[in-house]
Amino acid sequence: MKRKEFLSLAATAAAGSLLTRCSEGSRAPAASSGRTAVSVKLYDLKLKQAWGLSRGTWTTRRNAFVRIEKDGVVGFGEAAPIARYNETAESAAAFIEKARPVIDRDLGEYAVRFGEIEAVGPGEHAAKAALDMAILDWVGKRLNVPVWKLFGLAGARTVTTTYSIGIDEVPVMQQKVRDAADFSVYKVKVGTADDRKIIEGIRAVTDKPLRTDANEGWKTKEEALEMIDWMAGQGVELVEQPLPATRLEDYAWLKDRVKIPVFADESLILPSDLPRIAPYFHGVNVKIMKCGGVQEAVRLAAMARALGLKLMIGCMIESSLGISAGAAIAQLFDCADLDGNLLISNDPFRGVKTVKDRIILNDKPGLGAEGDLF
Ligand code: MG
Secondary structure, X not given: OOHHHHHHHHHHHHHOOEOOOOXXXXXXXOOOOOOOEEEEEEEEEEEEEEEEEOOEEEEEEEEEEEEEEEOOEEEEEEEOOOHHHOOOHHHHHHHHHHOHXXXXXXXOOHHHHHHHHHHHOOXXXXXXXXXXXXXXXXXXXXXXXXXXXXXXXXXXXXXXXXXXEOOOOHHHHHHHHHHXXXXXXXXXXXXXXXXXXXXXXXXXXXXXXXXXXXXXXXXXXXXXXXXXXXXXXXXXXEEEOOOOOOOHHHHHHHHOOOOOXXXXXXXXXXXXXXXXXXXXXXXXXXXXXXXXXXXXXXXXXXXXXXXXXXXXEEOOOOOHHXXXXXXXXXXXXXXXXXXXXXXXXXXXXXXXXXXXXXXXXXXXXXXXXXXXXX
16 A cells, blocks of 8 residues: 555544555455555544543543454554653554554564564554564464463463552542452552542542552652552552653652652563663553553563563553553562453454453463454
8 A cells, every 4th residue: 555545544443433544455355465455544542431531631542453464364453652752643544554564474484573663663663563462362373372371371360450540530539449349459640739538539439549640740759658648548559650751860868768669651661661760669450551562561570570561551542452462461460450441332353252240261272362353
């Protein structure tokens, strides 16, 4: 497909809720020629309830989905673009098109392919994650093994997930907690002027442990320390990203004073960031969409463990496809926040099941997720 044609499709996609094929892939025959058929669709995930963070509120999130097919085997991947890093579903689709020559090569050499995808261009981590996922899904299906098994993990070992409570009016947040009674730990979004009211409101309806995520919302280290100490007294177990990502000197100050662990999320993108930021945090939140895929997340887990950090695996607003990829490696982490699929009403995939707060892996080959999007 010519670049111009692709761009016009991307523009059409931007205008509608469901975007269409960005390459000729899915209509092409299974790649007996050695080529990989590739198709991309943009799809608006609808939030069951408005999703409020310290930096904004959303009712839908547009993700890019990729389908690859070679030798009669199909692989799926998902990009949940991160606006903070200037990613959109459209830019993810454009990157996937740009990476097309890499996907035509031997997919069995998935680690080599990831290095080549990384070299296609900077940023666009969610798009890279989608390709990494699709290739691993393809490899797993080709070999008839689940991705968790490819990484030497145990299918029977279940992981529990926290349930995220987005910022809203306090009575709405209280109702979100009541509606999520199956979960044993809540992750509450904070980073506003009303954080005390929020936590007090939630405490009025549950005595379960809480974790909070300020998404860089607090302005000074003194404010952060005061809030973290207060939250520790309210049964908050850990706080994620209280201050802006680059203020590492403030994090050093905080780390020496806080009573509960402080986790990095926005401060950590790639494995190469980890040695630089590790001294300033107690733990890190690793996301497949942020670091560029399953392989990078596994690498991050090993590095973070070696550096003595606590480990969380997180997610964006994702379908059951992306969550299945996170779940496949979740047992490498101390805790999981893999609930993005539970927050949407029009999940285009079926994958891992969440029973109460336990994520149950399945024995299907690849990522174990299927859907009707393509
Ligand atoms: Mg976070």
